[in-house]
Amino acid sequence: MTVAAGIGYALLALGPSLSLFISVIAKKPFLILTVLASTLLWLISLIVLSGVWRAFLPLKSTTWWPYAILIITSVGFQEGLRVLLWKAYKRLEDILDAFADRVSKPRLFLTDKMQIALAGGLGHGVAHAVFFCLSLLTPAFGPATFFVDRCAQIPFFLVSAQIALAFVTIHTFSMVIAFNGYAQGNKVDQYFVPAIHLVAGMVTLVNFASGGCVIGIPILYLVAVLTLIHCGKMVFRRLTENRSRQGNFQ
């Protein structure tokens, strides 16, 4: 609608990640590099998916089941990439620990490892927001706005910004959960993350029904809040365990 509205939509989708970036990540250059690397990886996965699906597009917008298949394949591919990311991260952790030993500094703390996971997740989330929401925001800086038939109550830009915000939260914190799950061998956490991702993806299918976004978006936010709570509980548990373990050594 105007430059102000455009910036508003952008901040709606990316505001929390911007504040997270400035407060936690901008202080440590390695985390900035992690964010950039994971954004790039998410982009590459998206390009591969679009390459695979290019032959079938454009899909008819009336039937919903091709989109279901699309979501299932995409989520499966990205979750598979997350496992690979974990393996790469293990190697990175070993290298960093060896380097820390060499320069006689302490090894990576638990909070360091969680911060790296957070940065990785933030990279994924920011990539999602940038490619699914921000890149389509260019018309919003002009004088008019745009409505989609399926969700005619609010402008398209607002809907996509809200969905992007939910997904940013989900991506950011599910990476922390996943890395902790793999580190501790906790099956619940390991299966929680792909399940959440799949559920979130499928919930957006609810938007297919006309007026469905009124139901779909709140459910999506429910999923995001669930992820947040689970991550918070897990982090709290680990930190108290760690602190009590260190306290025992005193």
Add this chain to the structure above:
Amino acid sequence: MAQNQRPTSILDSLGEEIIRILTPVSICMFLVVILVSILNTDSSSSPVSSIATIAYSETNSDSSWDKFVGALLNSLVFVAVVTVVTFILVLLFYLRCTKFLKLYMAFSSFVVLGFMGGEIVLLLIEKFNVPIDIVTFLVVLYNFAVVGVLAVFMSKVAILVTQSYLVVIGMLVAYWFTLLPEWTTWVLLVALALYDLAAVLLPVGPLRLLVELAVSRDEDIPALVYEARPVTNHDSDSTSNGVIQRRVWRERRNVSPDLANNMNSSVSNSNSVGIDHNDTILAGAEEGRVVEGNAELSAPLLDHRMTDNQHRQEDDASSESLLLEGIGLGSTGAIKLGLGDFIFYSVLVGRAAMYDFMTVYACYLAIIAGLGITLMLLALYQKALPALPVSIMLGVLFYILTRLLLEVFVVQCSLNLVMF
């Protein structure tokens, strides 16, 4: 124990130098994207006649093949001109005309800041209806340009001012390059990337000759080179011992051992860029095109540094440098990136901005990835490396992939509010 007063973890300072070079590159690209999106609202504006469009000037009605062939001819002409001028620069450097080179570069910076900057500010004034009179404008512009020349060539100015002026010069030249026709720009970028590869790595390449001359004489090549602020050592250990981003610089040993030369390699390339609406005068814009590592660690560290056996490729380099490192000299490290790299990265991103913002993000990530890979290769091979090829190739690849594949996919999903 270490509860209240944690010793600093390595995560606090690792990778700082890379960020110090990534930030200005990102700022330059961001400024060019903003300029392009403000000023280039109509894509088919009057084409700029310059040296890069001598052979063929693109019109909208030609077929794709014609455009491609024309762009190829343009790029060949441009690369030929660049090669000739670089050889002239090597000759002048060989004949020790450094004073002349420095004066010429000061003059070209003044032209870039004064005339190109002035034209862009005029366009902005026109667009935003800023009320300003001609006298104020001229005085401010003149002062801006003169301070810029002083900042870039007389290094007694605060480093932040120098860095800002270099970024502004890069932005101005990059913006003018984006005014070239579309096919010509893309083919030109690829051609320059290939030229850079050849000029730096081939034994007969002009840039390599220049580097060897400079190293053998221990002189600084007069060039526009961006130097990141040196990282201060937080403790006695080296900070530039990053593990993934291995930046283990090695001192180039000269014949005379009493010289304390820390310069690994630096390259500059004098390039003529003729951009003017009325006539094609050749204004000079200096471009350095090589990422140079210019750092050394304090001497006692050098023995410990190379004992890591996890990277097999490093073992060769490590044994060599252990032999050479008898009289190591410590100084703070800094990464140097030639201004030409800034310019052409920003041209790529600016050109992507003329299509859509999705391509901008994809190309930005690709260029950053290319720069990271180049820095890693620099740490691995420890010699002069061209900074353009990897980034430009990745950037062009991602642009094509995004435009053909990604955009359809994402728009399809988004418009149906189906996201993952």
